[in-house]
Amino acid sequence: GIQVEQSPPDLILQEGANSTLRCNFSDSVNNLQWFHQNPWGQLINLFYIPSGTKQNGRLSATTVATERYSLLYISSSQTTDSGVYFCAVELMYNNNDMRFGAGTRLTVKP
Amino acid sequence: SAVISQKPSRDICQRGTSLTIQCQVDSQVTMMFWYRQQPGQSLTLIATANQGSEATYESGFVIDKFPISRPNLTFSTLTVSNMSPEDSSIYLCSVAWGGAGGDYGYTFGSGTRLTVV
Numbered sequence: 585g586i587q588v589e590q591s592p593p594d595l596i597l598q599e600g601a602n603s604t605l606r607c608n609f610s611d612s613v614n615n616l617q618w619f620h621q622n623p624w625g626q627l628i629n630l631f632y633i634p635s636g637t638k639q640n641g642r643l644s645a646t647t648v649a650t651e652r653y654s655l656l657y658i659s660s661s662q663t664t665d666s667g668v669y670f671c672a673v674e675l676m677y678n679n680n681d682m683r684f685g686a687g688t689r690l691t692v693k694p
Numbered sequence: 695s696a697v698i699s700q701k702p703s704r705d706i707c708q709r710g711t712s713l714t715i716q717c718q719v720d721s722q723v724t725m726m727f728w729y730r731q732q733p734g735q736s737l738t739l740i741a742t743a744n745q746g747s748e749a750t751y752e753s754g755f756v757i758d759k760f761p762i763s764r765p766n767l768t769f770s771t772l773t774v775s776n777m778s779p780e781d782s783s784i785y786l787c788s789v790a791w792g793g794a795g796g797d798y799g800y801t802f803g804s805g806t807r808l809t810v811v
Contacts, residue, residue: 625731626802627805629695629801670736670737672800682788685736
């Protein structure tokens with residue numbers, strides 16, 4: 585089956601720093617989403633981004649579908665950015681089947 | 695995107711008992727999805743629930759352990775049966791949504807944090 589690999593697995597930042605999270609996937613996908621799971625377990629959708637670049641405030645994401653990777657940029661990090669960031673992909677030939685990466689655990693220190 | 699109400703938000707249960715988790719969606723959806731997130735792990739799809747047909751289970755998950763109901767297009771339940779401590783996880787339901795401009799994606803309920811003692 586499709587492999588979804590996220591890096592780094594853990595990241596510790598000082599407040600105000602910038603960071604880049606990466607998601608590599610092994611097959612063609614219909615859909616790619618980035619989620620933030622807060623300390624209470626709630627999954628928040630950040631971006632739907634099967635290709636191209638999107639920005640939302642301090643966050644932006646880029647997916648290069650032909651090279652099978654996506655990047656999530658966090659600028660001027662805040663303590664509230666802490667949590668786990670998941671990349672999830674929907675298989676090209678199996679709609680409605682989302683596969684999650686292992687996640688990047690981000691800790692932002694004041 | 696759709697809004698999902700999931701309950702209970704958390705529970706502590708005795709081994710050997712069963713717990714039923716409910717998800718209510720604010721719009722009609724064809725498919726609903728149930729996921730498990732074991733402690734410190736990523737999300738794993740348990741099953742896909744279509745209204746009017748039996749749920750489709752992923753490898754490693756069986757109907758006897760995780761029976762699912764889908765009585766209408768806005769509601770589904772997942773039961774965790776004959777629980778053991780290994781079932782302690784967060785269980786989440788999810789639906790696909792379509793937005794303006796052709797965007798679509800998946801939204802999740804707030805999760806049920808289950809502890810089995």
